[in-house]
Amino acid sequence: MARWLVKSEPAKYSWDDLVRDGRTEWDGVRNPMAQGHLKAMRNGDLVFYYHSNEGKDIVGIAEVVKESYPDDTDPKGRSLMVDLKAVKPFPTPVTLSAIKSDGRFATIPLVTNSRLSVQPVPDEAWDAICKLGGL
DNA sequence: GCCAACGTTGGC
């Protein structure tokens, strides 16, 4: 099972919004690299939920509940989306600054490619971040 | 609010 991270600006769609809705369509992703990651997602894969701009922290874990299918919000009709559901929040959200200051995470895309909105998370980094967050 | 990094667009 693969592990991932998605970003969302909480002012647009926050973790609390996802909890309220239970599940949601993860649409609007246009970057080709991020699209490739969406396509590779499988049902049951777990996903860190990161708040960009405000918060700048990983606040919860979501799960892929529908594999990639056409994103009808794309006027060009090229994009895919998946469905995500909320699984559980972090007792202690893990901040970007904590991740950046920890050498174990120096090579993950969150640190090296700050603009990538859907990205894979290596297993070791996943486990370490879960511990930092109290899970 | 600024701006660096990065993608995309479109003229040639």
Add this chain to the structure above:
DNA sequence: GCCAACGTTGGC
């Protein structure tokens, strides 16, 4: 197919 101009993301 190149690349300059432009737009966007997202950390600071």
